[in-house]
Amino acid sequence: MSWETHIADATVEIFSTMLMMEVSPRPPLTERIKTHQDSVTGMVGMAGIYKGMLAIHAPSSVSMNITGNFLGLEVDEVNDDVKDAMGELANMLAGSIKAKLSDNSKDIQLSIPSAVCGDSYSLDYQPQQGCSMVPFESTAGQFLVELQLEQQT
Amino acid sequence: MGKKVLIIDDSSTMRKIVTRSLRQAGLDFDTILEAGDGQEALQLLAKENVDIILSDINMPNMDGIEFLRQKSANAAIKGIPVVMITTEAGADILAEAKSLGAKGSIKKPFTPEQVSEVLGGLM
Numbered sequence: 001m002s003w004e005t006h007i008a009d010a011t012v013e014i015f016s017t018m019l020m021m022e023v024s025p026r027p028p029l030t031e032r033i034k035t036h037q038d039s040v041t042g043m044v045g046m047a048g049i050y051k052g053m054l055a056i057h058a059p060s061s062v063s064m065n066i067t068g069n070f071l072g073l074e075v076d077e078v079n080d081d082v083k084d085a086m087g088e089l090a091n092m093l094a095g096s097i098k099a100k101l102s103d104n105s106k107d108i109q110l111s112i113p114s115a116v117c118g119d120s121y122s123l124d125y126q127p128q129q130g131c132s133m134v135p136f137e138s139t140a141g142q143f144l145v146e147l148q149l150e151q152q153t
Numbered sequence: 154m155g156k157k158v159l160i161i162d163d164s165s166t167m168r169k170i171v172t173r174s175l176r177q178a179g180l181d182f183d184t185i186l187e188a189g190d191g192q193e194a195l196q197l198l199a200k201e202n203v204d205i206i207l208s209d210i211n212m213p214n215m216d217g218i219e220f221l222r223q224k225s226a227n228a229a230i231k232g233i234p235v236v237m238i239t240t241e242a243g244a245d246i247l248a249e250a251k252s253l254g255a256k257g258s259i260k261k262p263f264t265p266e267q268v269s270e271v272l273g274g275l276m
Contacts, residue, residue, distance in 0.1 A: 013262060014262045017262035017263065017264055018170065018261075018262040018263075067166070070166055070170065071166065071169055071170075072173060080165070081165065081166065084164055084165050084166045085166040087164065088164045088166045088167050091164070091211070091240055092240050092261050092262055094240070095239075095240020095261065096240070098240075098243075099243070102243075103243060103244060103245075104243060104245050105243030105245050105246035106243075106245065106246070110211055110240075112163065112211065112212070112213050113164070
């Protein structure tokens with residue numbers, strides 16, 4: 001099974017179980033998007049037998065809608081709740097990917113989730129091996145899930 | 154007297170979701186206390202009596218495994234049941250949590266029914 005399929009399955013499960021939101025994966029992007037406009041990114045780093053990161057990128061309006069569904073309330077600005085919710089989504093997605101990579105939890109460590117937001121920002125990463133970026137459609141709009149993964153020798 | 158639960162998670166979003174799930178599951182807690190990590194939880198447990206603890210594993214300052222270790226060494230609180238709520242569902246880490254006294258685990262993402270199923274047997 002490809003990493004894109006793992007990302008799609010994990011994202012659909014997390015959104016339907018925790019947010020009561022139906023999301024649909026679209027074909028993976030062939031070129032990585034580095035710069036994000038008026039967006040929020042939640043991310044988690046991975047280290048150990050694999051290193052890399054898992055990120056979820058959403059336009060501000062979509063991230064507010066996602067947070068509203070998560071918390072069951074109206075969200076009208078990109079505040080700490082939105083950044084925390086996007087970080088927690090990245091954490092759950094990274095946990096799911098980690099489980100596919102190894103049965104031994106100590107083989108791969110996940111960082112504490114973090115989030116960035118802004119009118120325009122770039123995330124630089126120099127992948128040596130795998131890079132997957134999968135777009136998703138939701139009633140709130142489109143968002144991206146990105147996995148950068150490199151096996152350590 | 155009503156039951157008290159302590160939720161330990163560095164994510165405020167996740168603490169709110171666990172709180173909502175407890176209510177949706179119809180579990181009868183009068184007081185829901187929150188802590189952002191294991192250290193904060195130990196400080197809170199020094200002054201509050203709680204009936205059950207739900208704890209994340211991957212947290213800053215003091216993670217869930219170290220919290221279990223310190224709790225099990227403290228006679229005043231070692232008997233409080235702990236259920237781990239985590240994305241870290243590896244058998245090895247859950248076995249370590251169990252060896253330190255954890256009574257069960259719930260994998261994120263979870264439904265209120267799953268929370269009810271695990272906690273129901275402990276209440």
